[in-house]
Amino acid sequence: MLSDAIVAELRAIVGEKHCMDRQEALVAYSYDATPMQQALPDVVVMPASTAEVQKVMQLASRHQIPIVTRGAGSNLCGGTIPVGGGIVMSLHRMNQIVEIDEQNLTITVQPGVRTVDIHQAVEAKGLFYPPDPGSMVISTIGGNIALNSGGLRGLKYGTTKDYVLGLEAVLPNGEVIRTGGKLMKDVAGYDLTKLLVGSEGTLAIITEAILKLIPKPTTQRVMLAMYADMEQAARSVSDIIANRIIPGTLEFLDQGTIRVVEDFKKIGLPTDVAAILLIGQDGEAEIVDRDMERISAICQKNQAVQIKVANTDEEADEVMTARRSALAALSRMRPTTILEDATVPRAQIAPMVAAIQEISDRFGLDICTFGHAGDGNLHPTCMTDARNHDEIERVEQAFEEIFAAAIDLGGTITGEHGVGIVKAPYLEWKVGAAGMEVMKGIKRAFDPHNLLNPGKMFAKESRNRVVVNRA
Amino acid sequence: MLKEALQNKLDYEELANCMRCGFCQPACPTFRETGYEAASPRGRIALMKAVTDGVMEPDQDFVDQMNLCLGCRACEPVCPAGVPYGQLIEQTREAIEQVQEHPWYVRLVRKTAFTHLFPHQRRLNRLGGLLGFYQRSGLQTAVRKLGMMKILPKQLQEMEAIMPDASAKSLTDRLGATVIPAVGERKRRVGMFHGCIMDVLFQETNVNTVRLLAESGCEVVIATGQVCCGALHAHSGERETAKSLARQNIAAFQKAEVDLIISNAGGCGALLQEYDHLLHDDPEWQEQAKWFAGRVKDISEVLAMSVQPEAWNALPQRVTYQSSCHLRNGMKVTKEPVNLLQAIPGATYVPLKEGDRCCGSAGIYNLVQPEMSGSLLDEKMGHVASTQADILVTSNPGCLLQMKAGIKRAGLEDRMEAVHLVDLLARVQKKEAN
Numbered sequence: 092m093l094s095d096a097i098v099a100e101l102r103a104i105v106g107e108k109h110c111m112d113r114q115e116a117l118v119a120y121s122y123d124a125t126p127m128q129q130a131l132p133d134v135v136v137m138p139a140s141t142a143e144v145q146k147v148m149q150l151a152s153r154h155q156i157p158i159v160t161r162g163a164g165s166n167l168c169g170g171t172i173p174v175g176g177g178i179v180m181s182l183h184r185m186n187q188i189v190e191i192d193e194q195n196l197t198i199t200v201q202p203g204v205r206t207v208d209i210h211q212a213v214e215a216k217g218l219f220y221p222p223d224p225g226s227m228v229i230s231t232i233g234g235n236i237a238l239n240s241g242g243l244r245g246l247k248y249g250t251t252k253d254y255v256l257g258l259e260a261v262l263p264n265g266e267v268i269r270t271g272g273k274l275m276k277d278v279a280g281y282d283l284t285k286l287l288v289g290s291e292g293t294l295a296i297i298t299e300a301i302l303k304l305i306p307k308p309t310t311q312r313v314m315l316a317m318y319a320d321m322e323q324a325a326r327s328v329s330d331i332i333a334n335r336i337i338p339g340t341l342e343f344l345d346q347g348t349i350r351v352v353e354d355f356k357k358i359g360l361p362t363d364v365a366a367i368l369l370i371g372q373d374g375e376a377e378i379v380d381r382d383m384e385r386i387s388a389i390c391q392k393n394q395a396v397q398i399k400v401a402n403t404d405e406e407a408d409e410v411m412t413a414r415r416s417a418l419a420a421l422s423r424m425r426p427t428t429i430l431e432d433a434t435v436p437r438a439q440i441a442p443m444v445a446a447i448q449e450i451s452d453r454f455g456l457d458i459c460t461f462g463h464a465g466d467g468n469l470h471p472t473c474m475t476d477a478r479n480h481d482e483i484e485r486v487e488q489a490f491e492e493i494f495a496a497a498i499d500l501g502g503t504i505t506g507e508h509g510v511g512i513v514k515a516p517y518l519e520w521k522v523g524a525a526g527m528e529v530m531k532g533i534k535r536a537f538d539p540h541n542l543l544n545p546g547k548m549f550a551k552e553s554r555n556r557v558v559v560n561r562a
Numbered sequence: 563m564l565k566e567a568l569q570n571k572l573d574y575e576e577l578a579n580c581m582r583c584g585f586c587q588p589a590c591p592t593f594r595e596t597g598y599e600a601a602s603p604r605g606r607i608a609l610m611k612a613v614t615d616g617v618m619e620p621d622q623d624f625v626d627q628m629n630l631c632l633g634c635r636a637c638e639p640v641c642p643a644g645v646p647y648g649q650l651i652e653q654t655r656e657a658i659e660q661v662q663e664h665p666w667y668v669r670l671v672r673k674t675a676f677t678h679l680f681p682h683q684r685r686l687n688r689l690g691g692l693l694g695f696y697q698r699s700g701l702q703t704a705v706r707k708l709g710m711m712k713i714l715p716k717q718l719q720e721m722e723a724i725m726p727d728a729s730a731k732s733l734t735d736r737l738g739a740t741v742i743p744a745v746g747e748r749k750r751r752v753g754m755f756h757g758c759i760m761d762v763l764f765q766e767t768n769v770n771t772v773r774l775l776a777e778s779g780c781e782v783v784i785a786t787g788q789v790c791c792g793a794l795h796a797h798s799g800e801r802e803t804a805k806s807l808a809r810q811n812i813a814a815f816q817k818a819e820v821d822l823i824i825s826n827a828g829g830c831g832a833l834l835q836e837y838d839h840l841l842h843d844d845p846e847w848q849e850q851a852k853w854f855a856g857r858v859k860d861i862s863e864v865l866a867m868s869v870q871p872e873a874w875n876a877l878p879q880r881v882t883y884q885s886s887c888h889l890r891n892g893m894k895v896t897k898e899p900v901n902l903l904q905a906i907p908g909a910t911y912v913p914l915k916e917g918d919r920c921c922g923s924a925g926i927y928n929l930v931q932p933e934m935s936g937s938l939l940d941e942k943m944g945h946v947a948s949t950q951a952d953i954l955v956t957s958n959p960g961c962l963l964q965m966k967a968g969i970k971r972a973g974l975e976d977r978m979e980a981v982h983l984v985d986l987l988a989r990v991q992k993k994e995a996n
Contacts, residue, residue: 115623118612119600124583131617137597164599165584183597205588229584419642426578428643478578 093133093177097154101136101178104146109137109184120179123164123171124226126427127477128512132159132173139184141259141267141298148296149265151178157545160292162203162231166238167430168511170291174546182233185298188212195273196304197256202233202297206240209302219307221248224507225418233297239289241507246465247337248305250507252288259299260287263538273301286533291509292544294537308373311339312383313410314400316390317364321345324366325441327393328464331370332437334389336382340371341465342414345444348421348459348472349413355420358412364396366444368464369414417461418472424457425474431490433497434506437467446496447471454489456482468506494520495556515550527553564620567657568613572650577614580607580645586637591920591938592630600627603637603647610654625662628654630934632927633797634887634920635832639894648892649839652796659799676800680758680790681807683732690762691730698727718929724966729765733772734784736765742772742782749779752864753820753857755811757830758790760959767959770988771826771861777991778868780824787814791830793888796840797925808837809847812854823854826861826984828885828958829925832892834858860889861984862957866898869905874990876908881986882951883911884942884965886958887920899957899983906990914954915945921956923964939964943972954980 093112102110111117112134121131133156138144151158157177164171173179186203191213198213198220206227209220223242224230230240236258241250257271271277271284287295318324324343331338344352344367353360360367368390372382383400390398401407422428435443444460447469451458462469471493475486494504494517504510504517519527531549534541586603587593593602600609606627612618628651635648664672679685696702733756734740752775756768775782788811792804811834815823825831833840838855841847881903889895896918904911922928922938946954946968954969956962965980981989 113623114618114621115600115609115627118609118618119598119605122582122608124581126581163584163587181599186597207588226583226585229587419644422581422583422643426575428581476578 093156097150097156098134100150101134101147104150105136105138105143109139111135120161120164120181121173123161123166123169125167125169125172125511125513126429127483128169128172130172130174131176132179133176135179135181137181137184141261144180144182144261144296144298145265145267147178147180148261148263151542152263152265152540155540155542157542158296159544160233160237160296162234162237163205163226163229165226165230166234166509166511167432168238168505168509169513170238170509170511170544170547172512174512180296183231186231189299191216191218191304192273193218197273198302198304200232200300200302202231202236202300204232206230206232206235213304214307217307218304220254220302220304222251222254232300232302236288236297236300237290237292238509239507241463241466241468243340243342243463245463245468245507246341247339252285254303255284255288255300256303257301258284258287258297260295260297262295263540263542267298268295271301289509291511291547293534293548294543296543308339308375310376310379311371311373311407312379312401313340313369313371313407314383314387314398315410315413316368316370316395317361317397318366318368318394319364319396320394321365321444322441323393323395324368324464325444327368327390327395328440329438330389330393331386332465334385336372336385338370338382338386338465339373340369342369342462343367343440343464344369344413344417344461345448345459347457348417348461351424351459352413352416352420355423356412356416358409360413361397367413369410414461421459421472421474425476427475427477429473429475429486429490431471431473431493432462432468432506432508433471433493433502433504434466434468435497435500435502437465439500439502440464440467440469443467443469443497443500443502447493450489450492450496454485456486456489458489466506467502491517491554510548512547515548516552516554518548518550519553520556564625564657564661565613565616567660568610568620568654571653571657572610572614573653574614576645576650577607577611579643580604580611581643582608583642585640585642586647589636589640591632591634591636591922592934595934595937601630606631607645607647607650610650625658628658630931632887632920632922632924634924635891636887636918636920638891652799652801655797655799656801657799672798676795676798676803680794681803683758683761683789686758686762687730687732690728693725693728693762694730697725716932720967720971721929721963724963724970726763728762731765733761733765733768734786736769737772737784740784740786742776742784744779744781745777747779748781750781750821751783751819752780752822752824753783753785753815753818755788755791755823755825755830755834756784757825757827757959760827760830764959764962764982767826767982767984770984771824774865774984774987774991775824775861777873778865780864783818783820785814785818785820787817791833792840793829793833794925796833801840804833805840805844808840808851812837812847812850815854815857816850820857822859822864823857824859824861824864826957826982828860828887828889828893828895829960831858831860832888835893860893860895860898860957862898862902863895865987866901869902871905871907873992874905874907874987875992877906877990878908879952880910880912880950881906881953881955882914882917882946882949884914884917884921884946884954884956884961886956886961887924889957890918899955902983902987903955912949912951914949916942917945921961921964921968923960925960928964939968939971943968943974946978947972947974952978953986954978955983955986956980957983
């Protein structure tokens with residue numbers, strides 16, 4: 092509980108209406124999109140400017156109150172759950188597009204701008220901001236930067252980190268730093284811009300960002316390829332890349348996902364196939380057409396049982412429906428849907444999918460896998476029920492093994508969702524004890540009193556690495 | 563105690579099905595207006611769940627937040643998990659209503675409206691007669707001249723100003739028959755659901771509906787014994803009354819032995835289509851309720867089955883369409899009204915930006931939440947003005963009144979009119995087709 096005096100000070104900074112400590116507000120800001128995570132803050136503040144953010148930060152620093160910064164609360168790692176109470180700072184009022192610079196091809200935005208609004212604003216000018224996380228219709232750019240969000244276009248265009256050129260951020264001591272700029276080259280000192288991208292609100296509060304834009308591709312086409320065998324699908328992916336084609340999208344659905352999607356949407360997907368690849372290319376029309384032909388030939392060579400190339404927008408829409416409905420279809424099966432993002436080098440997709448299937452069967456769970464085949468970023472999705480404690484325990488064990496399997500294959504515990512609370516116990520598996528120490532040192536340098544988003548990234552205790560005998 | 567009432571009423575399974583992804587938020591008018599998490603479907607469900615779980619006490623803030631919801635259900639089609647938010651908010655309101663201590667005058671108004679008025683079509687028509695007398699006797703002019711309307715809240719003044727002429731006759735009296743034969747070959751036998759308010763304030767639309775149905779090959783039965791659909795009751799927490807109305811309607815239409823039941827009001831149609839859910843805990847009525855729910859169609863669905871543009875006069879005007887939320891999100895009818903408008907010879911159909919977003923009418927919301935409703939309406943009229951349409955089409959009486967009020971409020975009366983889809987189609991239908 093914060094004293095009335097502190098709440099009154101916060102009110103004075105952000106205004107009566109934008110500082111709330113009534114029950115309703117505390118409950119509404121106690122969760123994000125992560126299943127089974129919830130903690131009440133003591134107060135919710137909604138600043139409208141960098142200056143207000145600074146004043147709130149200074150006050151929090153003076154009284155040693157934790158601050159959890161929040162955009163739309165659409166993350167899947169528990170990144171904005173106020174586990175230590177304190178202040179939840181929602182930046183949704185800082186939602187202005189400051190400038191689109193068509194000379195330098197940049198956009199300058201406040202953190203509360205929705206990702207989809209950035210897409211629309213720049214595409215109206217023939218420009219393109221590629222990162223497209225699944226939650227982009229609600230997510231804010233501040234959240235995307237804090238979690239270094241990915242999306243469907245990661246293979247060809249990279250992720251959020253590849254588009255952040257400069258940042259304005261408020262440090263825990265209340266000072267403002269500006270990193271980078273409208274610069275493609277800048278080696279003046281440590282790259283603080285990249286350091287803040289993906290820092291999950293633990294180092295500083297991002298209050299403005301300069302993002303890189305590229306010309307918008309003129310043409311887009313998509314196709315589906317279906318396989319009786321996962322290996323053949325995986326080999327198609329490797330062959331496409333080996334043939335020096337980088338598709339704009341390269342997604343896949345496993346058999347479990349296909350069955351659930353077909354059951355839900357009735358779009359005529361064959362439920363006996365082991366995998367479906369959804370492949371898209373964008374760019375200049377001639378190149379796109381040529382690539383689509385070559386990709387079809389590669390899929391054919393790898394024994395695709397069926398190939399469907401979309402020739403019209405309606406057909407493209409139909410083709411995309413399968414992938415777009417995956418999460419919806421899976422989440423209708425059971426009350427709780429746990430969506431993970433274990434990631435492996437793309438050549439290891441087939442063994443990783445097999446490992447997930449084996450683990451799922453062994454623990455008697457429903458885990459279906461879909462995801463970004465092109466960049467090895469998989470979404471093993473468990474359909475379960477948070478109220479069934481026995482099952483949830485098995486889910487946790489299964490995911491632990493899935494993380495371990497990913498690391499064994501040269502992968503990582505999280506490709507695009509972030510560490511937050513839920514993967515903090517496993518971070519050491521990926522970065523090692525020495526890596527943990529470096530990260531903790533960085534944290535201390537920025538935030539010596541551990542006020543920013545405490546309880547995230549660094550767990551009190553790391554999990555012991557599971558060793559599974561996979562003969 | 564509200565907490566216990568909520569624990570009893572709320573479907574916990576469905577609360578648990580919300581996975582908090584937040585995909586509902588861009589669709590929610592009150593969230594977009596406020597940016598406040600609690601004022602979104604995800605937020606409201608979290609509040610309902612917190613109360614049921616005992617994490618929070620249902621205080622006045624809770625009640626206010628539930629009342630701020632328009633009930634437009636725009637969150638439902640975009641929900642990946644398929645959470646029936648509309649049912650959850652109705653269950654919540656029913657619980658609130660159960661324990662709410664209203665001041666005596668609110669109790670009186672609610673009792674009068676919900677128990678003594680809406681369920682009784684004859685009384686409504688009689689009231690319509692009084693309203694008609696008020697409008698036509700010169701009393702309305704006198705009242706307006708004397709400035710007596712000024713004592714009413716602004717929203718009520720705006721509504722009084724655009725109130726259509728009321729009818730004292732019932733639809734059957736007006737048509738002089740309960741069965742209207744199909745013109746030409748009889749394709750099907752349909753029951754006309756005439757609604758309560760619809761039949762008093764928009765009886766012309768009902769007459770036109772019957773005519774268009776007959777001309778499209780339907781034998782139309784005005785099933786006797788039908789009553790108000792119960793939507794206003796269900797939305798306001800009077801679920802038991804809604805159930806009893808549902809039973810009366812089911813009986814009336816079963817007796818009429820119809821293939822389809824036709825509604826021309828999205829707000830009514832959506833509830834009619836959910837009678838099976840409304841009566842799900844009434845085993846005696848389950849089968850009949852399913853029979854009924856499965857037969858309900860919006861008028862636009864039937865007319866779109868057999869569009870005959872050659873039977874229509876040209877209409878050299880720009881038309882745009884504001885969807886009824888419950889027609890779109892409840893009945894899932896989206897294309898048919900637009901297809902019909904696009905088929906009118908000579909007319910230019912201009913899509914309305916955010917025409918799928920609530921206009922702020924939402925039953926009696928515009929009267930009880932004037933501030934939010936007004937700001938939604940102003941935004942709406944901005945988009946409407948930029949279509950430069952001559953005719954703004956909608957398909958539900960509440961929306962139609964709100965659009966009429968909006969046009970007046972935005973000073974657009976000289977440039978455009980708001981019309982029910984059915985009335986527009988009746989206007990272009992060639993007379994010789996009769």
